[in-house]
Amino acid sequence: MIGLSHYLILSAILFSIGLVGVIRRKNLLMLFFATEIMLNAANVAFAAISSYYHDLSGQMFAFFIIAVAASEVAVGLGLLIVLYKKYGTLDLDNYTMLEG
Amino acid sequence: METFAFYLFSILIIGLFAVTVLSRNVLYAMTSLAAGMVLISGLFFLLGADFLGVVQLIVYVGAVMALYAFAMMFFDATSVIKEKNSSATTVFLLGGLSAVLLVVIFAAPSIGGNLQPLYPSPDGASNPQAVGLVLFTKYLVPFEVAAVMLLVAMIAGIILAGKKMEHRITSSEEENSGEKEMK
Amino acid sequence: METLIYTALFAPLVGSLFAAMFGMSPKTLLTGVVTSLLLFVSFVASVLLLQHVMAVGPVHATLMDWIVAGDMRIPFGFSVDEVTAVMMVVVTLVSTVVHIYSNGYMEHDKGFNRFFSYLSAFVFSMLVLVMSDNFLGLFIGWEGVGVCSWLLIGFWYHRKDESRDVNPSISPAWAANEAFIMNRIADLGMLIGIFLIYWNVGSLQYDQVFASVGQMSHGLLVAIGIFLFIGAMGKSAQFPLHTWLADAMEGPTPVSALIHAATMVTAGVYLVIRAHPLYSAIPEVGYFIAVVGTFVAIFAASMALVNRDLKRIIAYSTLSQLGYMFAAAGLGAYWVALFHLAAHAFFKALLFLGAGNVMHAMHDELDIFKMGGLKKVMGWTYAYMGIASLALAGIWPLAGFYSKDTILEVAFNEHTYGIWFVLWLTAGLTAFYSFRLVFLTFWSDERYKEYGFHPHEVQKYVLWAMAPLAILAVIFGWWKEEFMAFVTRLLPAYEMNEHTHHMLGVLIVVTLAIAIGGIVVAYLMYHKRLRRNPKIEASLPYRILSNQYYIPVFYDKAFAKPYAELSDIAWKEIDMQVVDATVDGIAKIVEESGDESRKMQNGNLSDYLKWMAAGALILAVLALVAALKS
Secondary structure (H helix, E strand, C coil): CCCHHHHHHHHHHHHHHHHHHHHHCCEHHHHHHHHHHHHHHHHHHHHHHHHHHCECHHHHHHHHHHHHHHHHHHHHHHHHHHHHHHHCCCEHHHCCCCCC | CHHHHHHHHHHHHHHHHHHHHHCCCHHHHHHHHHHHHHHHHHHHHHCCCHHHHHHHHHHHHHHHHHHHHHHHHHCCCCCCCCCCCCCHHHHHHHHHHHHHHHHHHHHHHHHHCCCCCCCECCCCCCHHHHHHHHHCCCCHHHHHHHHHHHHHHHHHHHHHHCCCCCCCCCCCHHHHHHHHHHC | CHHHHHHHHHHHHHHHHHHHHCCCCCCCHHHHHHHHHHHHHHHHHHHHHHHHHHHCCCEEEEEEEEEEECCEEEEEEEEECHHHHHHHHHHHHHHHHHHHHHHHHCCCCCCHHHHHHHHHHHHHHHHHHHHECEHHHHHHHHHHHHHHHHHHHHHHCCCCCCCCCCCCCCCHHHHHHHHHHHHHHHHHHHHHHHHHHHHHHCCCEHHHHHHCHHHCCHHHHHHHHHHHHHHHHHHCCCCCCCHHHHHHHHCCHHHHHHHHHHCHHHHHHHHHHHCHHHHHHCHHHHHHHHHHHHHHHHHHHHHHHHCCEHHHHHHHHHHHHHHHHHHHHHCCCHHHHHHHHHHHHHHHHHHHHHHHHHHHHCCCCCEHHHCCCHHHCCHHHHHHHHHHHHHHHCCCCCHHHHHHHHHHHHHHHCCCHHHHHHHHHHHHHHHHHHHHHHHHHHCCCCHHHHHCCCCCCCCHHHHHHHHHHHHHHHHHHHHHHHHHHHHCCCCCCCCCCHHHHHHHHHHHHHHHHHHHHHHHHHHHHHCCCCCCCHHHHHCHHHHHHHCHHHHHHHHHHHHHHHHHHHHHHHHHHHHHHHHHHHHHHHHHHHHHHHHHHHHHCCCCHHHHHHHHHHHHHHHHHHHHHHHHHC
């Protein structure tokens, strides 16, 4: 029988995969993909808890996370396009404007 | 049956996402991400969250992935990405450690079993019905705010990516020339 | 009645704050007028309070709860009883006169407004001191007058330091610090006394403390009595903490008149009078106080004999008269001490203000050997100073006669003939040096002409302002019986025994005789011209006296120098090598670690993300640890 912990562990593993992607990849587009993975990991956890505790709040949060993810993609991709036009690359190592 | 489905989905999702994260080719990465999203919606169906699964399919696989696909047209997407990947050990150490920690933290309260449902699911209603009931009563205001947020994001996306705007945020040369041609 | 109390108390504070608003601006006559008027208001309120106390009895008012902590409860209260009422009237009267006088005296001074601000602040502190109904309030006022005294002695702080041979008090700033530090030493004693009281009684209210005197052990009472008296010794400049008073003459003369003659220095006497139930229980400490007072009386008088400085002579006479007051208070005749305190305040303030007039006329010259014959140009001042000196010398029927003679009677009555004899002798010395001053200043040949001075009388309103003091210096003694009847409602009455009654006539004659004798000697020596005998001036006793028994020099060598060296070591060895080094080391560690960790900020977003992930991981660990602990 599949319990709640199974889902939670799956969620944690997915989150970690996303985290690895975030800190490993240098391409901004890949970072976006990794972020999506992390958000989905959270969604899985929410949906699982919602289902096992018979409480719809978790699903509600999952909806809002999807909404946020959609907005993020829309704005983020717009920014990426602007960046690409200006610098001709999406490699993080080339952006050193923040150096203090 | 359920057990089988869960393990199948899980292994596939993990594998696909691992490909996404590790692949050098953006197209592969995106394709496997889309596939992983579809499988996650399968998980939602398994959990009885039918509506959420449908939304997942429509929004993620339909909209978000389409957006990525379109965005990639702007970039040199097909070429293999060259990255300087610094010490992989630290990366995997960090990822692994956080995985273990998260498992422990997530597992703790569910084992303790001291959670109480805040809004119990209404009995005798199918999942989309119940979701509709809760979403338009308890979560009406956040729902509306989310709608406004999506609108704002849409406008922002159009402005940022748009070419024909009077007040440009970018000022690259090629854009200017392109504008002239359009006129 | 509470309104009256608060009016009397806060009018000077309002004046002080008002003057302080213009503190840095050049002279505005307004500040002088406003503060003087407010002081007059305070004086009127004090007189009304005195009348009320006479007719009805003591008044008490509690402004607020001041300190409430655990079992400790100290209200900020004021009580006006017989002693306080007398003190208030004396303080506000002299203050009002001095304020009006200062309008003329400080006319050309740059710090005119500042001066009035300080002066009114002093009066406020003094009123807090005398009006408070507990020891802590008294201590606040005590410190307040100390600060104001410091500010006013050092009023001309910009003057340069000089060597001790040129100016015995070195500089105003030095004198101010000396006064302040001497008082700190004494205040430590007083604080210990107050702590002892609180520790053993659990309250600082006068009535509760004095009610429980009977339950305290004798040794404890002696300790409290002595520690409180140490505080009184500092404020009233008793030996061995006396050196600051003469040096305090560096301040403007109205300050000397108000603070260092009439009011602040008598605070010590006030304290002993206020604590009379305590001191009555320990006659041996009282006797010790009387002996110290007697010693200071003759000790200070002897220094005044040879001094050439106009103000210092008067300062020594103040010291000497304070000795009289302590002698009376120590022997148990508290009302006599208070009587002499009040009388002394009037004639000594008058004397100082007169000296201020002379100084003004002589362009700040203080050497009486350079004066002489001033009565022709300064008739009014001469009259005032003459009256004051007669009162000081104790000539019938002026105020000083009644108060001083009563002290001598008390000393005789107590069978402490030694004290009586010394005080009697001092009365002669007092008469001599007072009139030496008067004759050398106003009679004899006009030596000032050699030095090119053009003396002139001061403004009319200044002279008028001094009139009340002169009148009181004459008539105050006539109210001796009424005064005694009034204050002995609170203070213990003092009964002369049969023997003294028989001897009373003789005593008065003897005392008057030596006083007149002193005047006559001074007259013979100085009324024609200044006679100087180089042989006497070179003799050892003369040099000892004119150098104040070498005590200031001794203090300098024995305390100030070693302390300065110790401070030098503490500065160079301890502070710079240990304390500063530690602080610098901490700063260096921070700076270097900052230098190192700055490399983290290399501008690479990917690295930033790694740091972020690491931070999140640490937070997760912390959350886990916290969850496991709870």
